[in-house]
Amino acid sequence: MVNPIRSGNMRKPNEIMRILVTTFVGGVFGFFLGVSFPTLSLSQLNFPSSLIPSIDLTYIEDKYSGLSTEAFLNAWSSLKGNRGSSLQFSLNETKIWVPTNPRGAERLPPGIVESESDFNLRRLWGMPSEDLAIKPKYLVTFTVGIDQKKNIDAAVKKFSENFTILLFHYDGRASEWEDLEWSKRAIHVSVYKQTKWWYAKRFLHPDIVASYDYIFVWDEDLGVEHFNAEEYIKLVRKHGLEISQPGLEPNQGLTWQMTKRRGNSEVHKETEEKPGWCTDPHLPPCAAFVEIMATVFSRDAWRCVWHLIQNDLVHGWGLDFALRKCVHPAHEKIGVVDAQWIVHQSVPSLGNQGKAENGRAPWEGVRERCRKEWEIFRSRLADAEKAYYKGVGIDPPNSTEV
Structure with a gap:
């Protein structure tokens, strides 16, 4: 731009006027350009x-x-x-x-978002902050039918007021439990002919059970004469177990050595199985393994396990072999509590909820589906892991099988 002052002398009036006109036109053009964009x-x-x-x-x-x-x-x-x-x-x-x-x-x-919930019962009156005299720390669930009412009554009495009791009724007869005193404080969910893993997937979302330190997912046919829930929790904390179960009475026809109660220890985390059953001493069923009949999960472990449960595979067969994927190192954080043990009574009550077809008893069809689900779950997990490793360009480890 030419300096309007040169050698101390002012430019001629016509040059000054030209500069002023140019400046004005430029300003008007810039204004309309700004309005347009x-x-x-x-x-x-x-x-x-x-x-x-x-x-x-x-x-x-x-x-x-x-x-x-x-x-x-x-x-x-x-x-x-x-x-x-x-x-x-x-x-x-x-x-x-x-x-x-x-x-x-x-x-x-x-500040207003409440992403988590619980099963604590609330009053219809008074101040919300005064609703709970004691806030339960743990959740125990049983999947039940009316035929096991006496057994469940005995089991529930082993759990203190620190436990919320949740019953899943697979026979539609929830109202017949109302004569039990504790039943009025329990949560009852009734859906006809469903399994505990069906219930768990739909009613135990991690955000719903997030307020509980431990979640018990138990069958109905468990003898608890030698079991104390509070003492069990103490041992689980002491030994750092994220996934656990009580030891099983060894004289009741056990399938796995791992879940057999040992009389000389509080907890065990590994065992020896039949020759050829364990490819690695730190893998199921020799370690990192509990059965799905009386499993106890920490809050963090359950958040993973809930996602592992398949929506359409309701019996849970094979799940116990895959639980190790939710904690690390699994052979140290999965174990059996020997000092608090139970008896598996092996009552085929849910099997009797099946349907008699082609001359077969109801339980036969149920057992056949259990086996099929195990194969489906095993294939799904193996395929998912292989697809992941292929996607990231590395060879899968040998321990991906369930």
Whole structure:
């Protein structure tokens, strides 16, 4: 641009007028250009750090490339009160986007979000903060039919007020338990002819049971004369077990050596099996293994196990061989509690809920499906692991089989 002052002398009046006209025309042209393209480049603006919180302006500019100057200034004005916040806000006034909010709750301010729940009973009156005299720390579930009412009554009495009791009724006769005093404090879920893993997948979501330190997922045919739940929890904590079960009475026709109670120890985590049954001393059924009849899970372990349970495979066969995938190292965090032991009474009550077909008894069809589900689960898990390793370009380890 030519300097209007040269050698100390003013330019001629016509040159000064030309400069003024040019400046005016340029200003008018810039105004109309700005109206026609009202997009503001946020990343090129330099706002004092004391006036605006730490926000990724490039991210906002990319996501809202059509943002008008007016809209940005309105949004910036609303953000000034949140100085120092690490939250990322959508510039739409009707939506607050926070990375920690659960999916679907993006429109809620994070301070109001309650993503977890429990089975604690609440009153219909009084103050909510005064509802619970004692807040249970643990959850125990039984899948039951009315024929095992006496046995379940004895079992429930082994659990203190620190336990929430949840009964899954597979025979539709939940009302017939109302004469038991503790039944009025228990939670009852009744769905006709379903298994405990069907119930678990639908009613024990990790966010629903998140307030409980341990979750017991038990069958109905367990003798508990030698079992104390509070003492059991103490031993589980002492030995660092994330997945466990009580030892089983050894004279009741056991399938696996691992679950057999030992009289000279509090807990055991490994065993010796029949020749050829264990490919590795740290793998099932010689270690990292408990059965699915009386399993106890820590909160963290259950969050993984719930996702491992297949929605359509309701008997859970094969699941006990895969539980090790949810804790590490599994051979140290999965074990059997010998000092608190139970008796598996082997009552085929659920088997009798099957259907007699082609001259076969109801339990035969149930058992056949159990075996089929084991094969399906084994194949699914192996295929999923192989697909993952192939996707990342590495050879799968030899221990992916269930």
